[in-house]
Amino acid sequence: MNKKRIAAAVLVLTAVGAGIWWALRDRPVASDTLVLYGNVDVRQVALAFNASERIGKLLVQEGEHVRAGQLLGELDTRALALQLAQAQAQTRVREQALQRLQAGSRPEEVAQARATVAAAQADAGLAHEQLARLQAVHQSTAGRAVSRQDVDNAAARDQVAQAQLDSARTAQQLVVSGPRSEDIAQAKAQLEAARAEAALLQHQLGEAQLKAPIDAVVRSRLMEPGDIASPQRPVYTLAITDPKWVRAYVNEVDLGRIRPGMAAAISTDSHPAEALAGRIGYIASVAEFTPKTVQTEDLRTTLVYEVRVLVDDQADRLRLGMPATVRIGLRQAAPAAR
Numbered sequence: 001m002n003k004k005r006i007a008a009a010v011l012v013l014t015a016v017g018a019g020i021w022w023a024l025r026d027r028p029v030a031s032d033t034l035v036l037y038g039n040v041d042v043r044q045v046a047l048a049f050n051a052s053e054r055i056g057k058l059l060v061q062e063g064e065h066v067r068a069g070q071l072l073g074e075l076d077t078r079a080l081a082l083q084l085a086q087a088q089a090q091t092r093v094r095e096q097a098l099q100r101l102q103a104g105s106r107p108e109e110v111a112q113a114r115a116t117v118a119a120a121q122a123d124a125g126l127a128h129e130q131l132a133r134l135q136a137v138h139q140s141t142a143g144r145a146v147s148r149q150d151v152d153n154a155a156a157r158d159q160v161a162q163a164q165l166d167s168a169r170t171a172q173q174l175v176v177s178g179p180r181s182e183d184i185a186q187a188k189a190q191l192e193a194a195r196a197e198a199a200l201l202q203h204q205l206g207e208a209q210l211k212a213p214i215d216a217v218v219r220s221r222l223m224e225p226g227d228i229a230s231p232q233r234p235v236y237t238l239a240i241t242d243p244k245w246v247r248a249y250v251n252e253v254d255l256g257r258i259r260p261g262m263a264a265a266i267s268t269d270s271h272p273a274e275a276l277a278g279r280i281g282y283i284a285s286v287a288e289f290t291p292k293t294v295q296t297e298d299l300r301t302t303l304v305y306e307v308r309v310l311v312d313d314q315a316d317r318l319r320l321g322m323p324a325t326v327r328i329g330l331r332q333a334a335p336a337a338r
Helices: 001-023 078-103 107-140 148-177 181-207
Strands: 031-049 055-060 073-076 208-211 216-221 236-251 263-267 278-285 303-310 323-329
Touching: 031 107, 031 303, 107 148, 236 278, 236 323, 263 303
Parallel strands: none
Antiparallel strands: 031 236, 031 323, 055 073, 073 208, 216 236, 236 303, 263 278, 263 323, 278 303
16 A cells, blocks of 8 residues: 555656656756857948949959958050040140230230331321322312322222221230230130040049959959940959958847847857957847737747847958857946946
């Protein structure tokens, strides 16, 4: 009888123990370290020429490290260089024309204009005297010594000489006054247009060079010399080496245990014993993989939130897409309030 009671008690205790194990088997065990799994991520830049022209040369290959401002490639700029030289020569022509107008008339030109006026004035005086003598003879001889036609011809020569004198005087006035302000303004506008055209060609010549915008690694080389480049066709894809981060996901239960700025250790399969230092830089405010139906208490625990852990990778060991393990110590002091 006692043996039966003992056996029954053992069975009861076994059942209770099994029930307790069944109830606690899926419950997370409290730990001082949170372990997350994710992949290395970096930002990328697609570089393209800002002009449509044949590629002259490309200077770097996949895997090479490039510095900000480093020349990566050039377009064929022979035709553009000739156009720039032509525009610069035209600019110099416009500059000389404007300087000539602004300087005004030379003293020699003024003296020449005055001499022309004096000569025209002498011709006009001579023509007028000849006309007066012919008219007097014609009147005194009643037309016998000088005909009316000779008088008319002399009168015509006198008018021509007077007109030439007036023209010479006007020309002298123009020489003394110098160029009109409108002509100077027109020359200035033409010079500005020539300079703008030269500056545009100089800018296009600069756009024919492809330079690295930031320190990075050449991830892919998509075109070759001889190809026709355009702003819509990338030539290189660069992977930015700093910053690097691990994109991981934390469930809703552990979400309240972490905060931005917490230190973390990142390890990879290739260097499992050499952890890299890092810190939490970003925690998403929106859950991913949200169930479509109304969440029950159990379903709510399946929601995950993206976490970006920034990594200090001075040795450049991490590569895009590499699996990584993130360990976060949960007993870190909170930063002091400011």
